Amino acid sequence: MIVSANQPYFCPYPGFFYKACLSDVLVILDNVQFPQRTTWINRNRFKNDQGPLWLTIPVWKKGLGLQDINQVKICYEGRWPRKHLESLKTAYANAPYLPDHLSFMEEMFSRRLERLIDLNLAIIRYLMDCLGIKTKLLLLSELGVKAAGDRLLVEVCRALGASVFLVLSQVRKHLKAELFQEAGIELRPLFYRPPVYPQLWGNFLANLATFDLLLNCGPKARDILLRRQPGAWHFVTSQPFQPK
Template sequence: MNILIHPTYFPNIAHFAAMLQGKEVVFEMHDNYQKQTYRNRTFIYGANGKLQLSVPVVYSQKERQKYQDIKIHNTEKWQSLHWKSLESAYRTSPYFEFYEYELQPLFSQKTEYLLDFNLKCFETILECLQLDLNISETKEFQKETTDITDFRYLVNSRKEPNFNLDTYTQVFGEKHGFIGNLSILDLLFNEGTNALSYLENQFKHL
């Protein structure tokens, strides 16, 4: 099947599990931007539990803006804060050092537009996973679709279903228990080369 999905900031496990099932993954490029979604946020597992990392954006509620037109608020030092949070959360994980040199440039090089940055993050994760997906982009926005499986609802972080994903070992799991559907980074740092096989088995929960 072909699937339609939003590019997000270091997609969560449900996003990746869905994408792995598609013969073709079509990115929605022409939607309106909405606040409080995974477009500009991801969740990791910090020492105190679930931790949100948000990319600050220049956004006006007075008029609708296309996702592709949203700029990152780069006057804030959010990149260094996000990287420090990742180091604090995952420095002791089995695979952090294995991937950090591929990921660190994303937090030191500035990108003007949020969508462009999310695509860079996605491409880097594909390289880390050694995964080759057939990716295309929408030409226009369509509210209803008939010939493609629509996973765009996964972008909504406020109304997320309970996916009941399989467990895996997490750095602070003994302290706070298993936390599911975090950023792909959590799975990557904890499972490394096993991440791909884990993702392939999670579609049954979506």
């Protein structure tokens, strides 16, 4: 079994879903500490006529000390949900597949979910469905694993009976490979270069929110995400390529 893990990003970039595609199980790290600095968990980039369009989900932090990700609540002060939606509708007004996803985007900014994790999971599940990804999603909080740091990831693999832990190559060098080796788990690197696809507004920008790929490419998004060619994605394995 191949397992990977990721924090629950807001509107994740394509690499998140490519890694998910090559995993049997993707574990969402929902009960680890919410970063005190800037994080992809509550912000991401889209694209408009000015270039990168940053959207941030305001959250309550002041006076709350350290919080786990699944404890963080969305702050609905101000009119940011309407402004975010209008920014996206303006930026992607000419995107050929905006009509296919507009109703979800409207729902995304109107539901007023209390916790950030619930918003992000709803988005992640929607994008996985659009991309035809059948990988099982599990929350770390559901596994009952008690460990920290690299040991946490090893114990996650043990709890799931995984033989392989899949990790982006640039992250792998920061992990203690010997812990995985001692547990009989292969620490398998995934090398990433973002796929290039047709975009609005001038020069291509890589690693935008996956909505950019979907709104511009529609049903072709999955093939673009999974295609293997020089300069695209490749996966270090002796096994055949079998996306979920």
